[in-house]
Amino acid sequence: MPTTPLQQPSCPSARDRLVRGIRQGFPIFLGYVPVGTAFGILARSWDLSPVQAIACSATALAGAGQFIGLSLMKAGADVASVLVATTVVNLRYVLFAATLSPYVKTASLPGQAALAFSVTDETFAVNMNALRRGTGDVWSMAGVGAVAWTGWVLGTALGALGSGLIGDPYRFGVEFAMPAMFTVLLVAQAEDKRHVVIAVVAAILAVVFALVLPGKWYIVAAAIGAATFGTVVYR
Numbered sequence: 001m002p003t004t005p006l007q008q009p010s011c012p013s014a015r016d017r018l019v020r021g022i023r024q025g026f027p028i029f030l031g032y033v034p035v036g037t038a039f040g041i042l043a044r045s046w047d048l049s050p051v052q053a054i055a056c057s058a059t060a061l062a063g064a065g066q067f068i069g070l071s072l073m074k075a076g077a078d079v080a081s082v083l084v085a086t087t088v089v090n091l092r093y094v095l096f097a098a099t100l101s102p103y104v105k106t107a108s109l110p111g112q113a114a115l116a117f118s119v120t121d122e123t124f125a126v127n128m129n130a131l132r133r134g135t136g137d138v139w140s141m142a143g144v145g146a147v148a149w150t151g152w153v154l155g156t157a158l159g160a161l162g163s164g165l166i167g168d169p170y171r172f173g174v175e176f177a178m179p180a181m182f183t184v185l186l187v188a189q190a191e192d193k194r195h196v197v198i199a200v201v202a203a204i205l206a207v208v209f210a211l212v213l214p215g216k217w218y219i220v221a222a223a224i225g226a227a228t229f230g231t232v233v234y235r
Contacts, residue, residue: 014139017137017139017140017143018139018140018142018143018146019143020135020140020143021130021136021139021140021141021142021143021144021145021146021147022143022144022146022147023143024126024130024135024136024140024143024144025123025126025143025144025145025146025147025148026147027126028120028122028123028126028144028147028148028151029147029148029150029151030151031122031151032063032122032148032151032152032155033151033152033154033155033158034155035063035152035155036057036063036151036152036153036154036155036156036158036159037155037156037158037159037162038155038159039053039057039063039066039067039070039155039156039159040053040054040057040155040156040157040158040159040160040161040162040163041159041160041162041163041166042067042070042159043056043070043156043159043160044159044160044163044164045163046070046073046074048070048160050157050160050161053156053159053160054153054156054157054160056156057152057153057155057156058149058153058156061117061118061120061148061149061152062086062090062093062120063120063152064089064090065086065089065090068085068086068089068219069082069085069086072085072219081217081220084220085219085220088219088220088223088224089223092121093119093120096119096121096124097116097119099124099128100115100119100124100127100128100131100141103131103136103137103138103141104138104141106138107138111138111142114142114145115138115141115142115145117145118141118142118144118145118146118148118149119145120148122148123141123144123145123148126144127140127141127144130144186199194230194233194234198226198227198229198230198234199226201225201226201229201230202222202223202225202226203222205221205222205225205226206218206219206222209221209222209225
């Protein structure tokens, strides 16, 4: 009796893997829309036009850095302070990208650049989880990045274009979006006691440096000081 060869499971197409990434990143989309809306509202209240606010989110995709840059500009900080502060805050993306780099070698150079652009705290976490489970690759990472970018830009657009409908945004506590965002990131990333200790050190240094340093340089000094403390103590 003739036997039929066993059918090998077909490899998912690039489109299927892209869609899988979009599904994996959809929770990020749901989280980015409201925070992006808060950014758009604040940007409008701080004299940015809707086009400027949307362009900022479309070309940066750095929520915490954008909030910090916006608040520093509102406080009258000089360009150097804004650049240094946002650079220090976003340096963690270098580490994220270095961790992901072994998994994107098959992508073209433009593709690697696009994936690097989409790296955030949330996309990094989702992508690493998928890669460890064997359900992630460059196409799924592209899907995660695309849906995250869409949520962030869409939220910013909603906030920037609809800010005139809500009147004074501060009565809703929208300015608390930035500290709330950082608090959420801290809770999500504080995996053990040392992370909590370093966070406390950063808070103490920020208060101390705020009393002795001009402008907003205390943010930069506290970040560098806490990172140095963590490197030395928890070598």
